[in-house]
Amino acid sequence: MRLTKFTDLALRTVMRLAVAEQGEPLTTKEVAEAVAAPYTHTAKAVARLQHLGVLEARRGRGGGLELTGFGQRASVGWLVRALEGDEEVVACEGETPCPLRGACRLRGALRTAQQSFYAALDELTVQDLVASPTGPVLVGLTARPSG
Numbered sequence: 001m002r003l004t005k006f007t008d009l010a011l012r013t014v015m016r017l018a019v020a021e022q023g024e025p026l027t028t029k030e031v032a033e034a035v036a037a038p039y040t041h042t043a044k045a046v047a048r049l050q051h052l053g054v055l056e057a058r059r060g061r062g063g064g065l066e067l068t069g070f071g072q073r074a075s076v077g078w079l080v081r082a083l084e085g086d087e088e089v090v091a092c093e094g095e096t097p098c099p100l101r102g103a104c105r106l107r108g109a110l111r112t113a114q115q116s117f118y119a120a121l122d123e124l125t126v127q128d129l130v131a132s133p134t135g136p137v138l139v140g141l142t143a144r145p146s147g
């Protein structure tokens with residue numbers, strides 16, 4: 001199973017925000033630079049995460065992005081499901097529907113495998129993802145101006 005680039009970028013954004021100093025919100029530009037992604041793509045991921053209630057964006061001086069309490073505690077499985085949607089891993093009903101789609105054992109097996117994939121991620125929270133060694137690396141990714 002392969003995640004979309006959008007989902008991966010959203011997860012990288014969440015991970016970077018999860019290790020941000022409390023009270024020192026990062027801007028979308030800082031997150032984009034930290035995770036080596038284009039600003040426009042990162043802004044779309046931020047908007048989606050905001051819509052999901054995972055992060056909040058405060059405007060004005062001292063503003064920026066911060067994970068919500070819900071975002072801090074969210075399971076990775078829930079987050080990936082929310083970002084990926086309900087798509088099956090194969091497009092049985094695509095532009096040219098597969099003739100086997102009504103009675104396909106492979107389709108059923110792939111659905112089961114997909115559920116197992118998500119179930120493994122259900123065991124993890126965002127906080128688990130930023131435990132060492134990942135967290136310290138993430139912290140070092142943004143060079144914030146000093147002074």
Ligand code: SF4
Pocket residue numbers: 090091092098099100101102104105106107110
């Ligand atoms: S063979 Fe089965 S899994 Fe593959 S596209 Fe057809 S219905 Fe879907």
